[in-house]
Amino acid sequence: MAAIGKDITTAKGLLESGELVGIPTETVYGLAGNAFDPDAVAKIFAVKDRPSFDPLIIHTASLHQVSDFTTHIPDSLFLLAKKYWPGPLTLLLERKPNISDLVTSGLDTVAVRVPQHPLALSLLASLDFPLAAPSANPFGYISPTQADHVNAQLGDKIPYILDGGDCKVGLESTIVGMENGQVTVYRLGGLDIDAIESVVGRVVVKTHSSSNPKSPGMLKSHYAPKKPFVLGNLKELVNSCISEKKTFAVLSFKKHFAEIPETQQLDLSPTGDLDEAAKNLFAAMRALDSMDVSVILAELLPEEGLGRAINDRLRRAAADNKQGLHHSS
Numbered sequence: 001m002a003a004i005g006k007d008i009t010t011a012k013g014l015l016e017s018g019e020l021v022g023i024p025t026e027t028v029y030g031l032a033g034n035a036f037d038p039d040a041v042a043k044i045f046a047v048k049d050r051p052s053f054d055p056l057i058i059h060t061a062s063l064h065q066v067s068d069f070t071t072h073i074p075d076s077l078f079l080l081a082k083k084y085w086p087g088p089l090t091l092l093l094e095r096k097p098n099i100s101d102l103v104t105s106g107l108d109t110v111a112v113r114v115p116q117h118p119l120a121l122s123l124l125a126s127l128d129f130p131l132a133a134p135s136a137n138p139f140g141y142i143s144p145t146q147a148d149h150v151n152a153q154l155g156d157k158i159p160y161i162l163d164g165g166d167c168k169v170g171l172e173s174t175i176v177g178m179e180n181g182q183v184t185v186y187r188l189g190g191l192d193i194d195a196i197e198s199v200v201g202r203v204v205v206k207t208h209s210s211s212n213p214k215s216p217g218m219l220k221s222h223y224a225p226k227k228p229f230v231l232g233n234l235k236e237l238v239n240s241c242i243s244e245k246k247t248f249a250v251l252s253f254k255k256h257f258a259e260i261p262e263t264q265q266l267d268l269s270p271t272g273d274l275d276e277a278a279k280n281l282f283a284a285m286r287a288l289d290s291m292d293v294s295v296i297l298a299e300l301l302p303e304e305g306l307g308r309a310i311n312d313r314l315r316r317a318a319a320d321n322k323q324g325l326h327h328s329s
């Protein structure tokens, strides 16, 4: 297992010698390495078991540092960065040659963000290189929102995890770039569309995977638990599991089922707060995934605010179970 602590000097030393470190951000934990060191970047892909066609996000301490490795920032994206960095926003910008093909999977753009977490920001400010950091989970699984999540899955492959507590946002960053002169959103995330449109006006949302070469990592079955995960009308799904004598657990929103044991239901936000639901989502999916049941049942949340990004993750988690409940389990 990795050592877990709050020691920035330890993290800095390891990163400077080409090692990887688990780092906290406000969205999810990252698996960080020196973005200018091709060996460290290669290690990231190996540790995550990530295909090389899925590019990484580069993290820096401030907007000023972005020009170290990008050619320019379009005006609209600059306005977004000014307003929302540090924060759950990733920008796709034209890269300079000092960013290797490995980081960008050969694309001309590089994904960049300034995370809003005091430990991550102090660490970044202490380094003289930016950090490449994908979410610190094995490829395709649910992203980690606690240091323990990172340790449980990648702990035997990395020396250190910087512990910054529970991630405050709980969903990955929103990915935004320019396409045909229009601000385009490639991944829904912790910064909602209304917040973006309040700065740059109407945006194009293009988050569908296979038809979207710009975000090759947005595969449908991302964020998937190992157990069958079924989306639908919760009440109906519950009734049908009960009548078929299936064991199940429920991921709900603002709902409680008197007929189900407490231990088998997790409510993302009893008060109906979408930000709270986002913060709880991945930890809840992990907890349900480790329960001794044959299927996880869930339903979509309201399509507003962070509800849109939450629903995106729920749909992806369920993407392998198109047959619904009758998928063998």
Ligand code: TXA
Pocket (backbone or CB within 6 Å): 025, 027, 028, 029, 030, 031, 054, 055, 056, 057, 090, 092, 104, 107, 109, 110, 111, 115, 133, 134, 135, 136, 171, 172, 173, 174, 175, 186, 187, 214, 215, 216, 217, 218
């Ligand atoms: O919140 C986050 O963004 C977290 C924390 C650690 O910062 N990171 C994260 O990284 O979610 P990852 O690797 O799990 O997701 C990065 C996504 C992938 O879907 C990838 O395809 C996309 O960013 N991406 C990276 N570079 C890109 C590029 N140049 N063009 C299009 N998509 C890109």
Ligand code: MG
Pocket (backbone or CB within 6 Å): 134, 135, 143
């Ligand atoms: Mg990821």
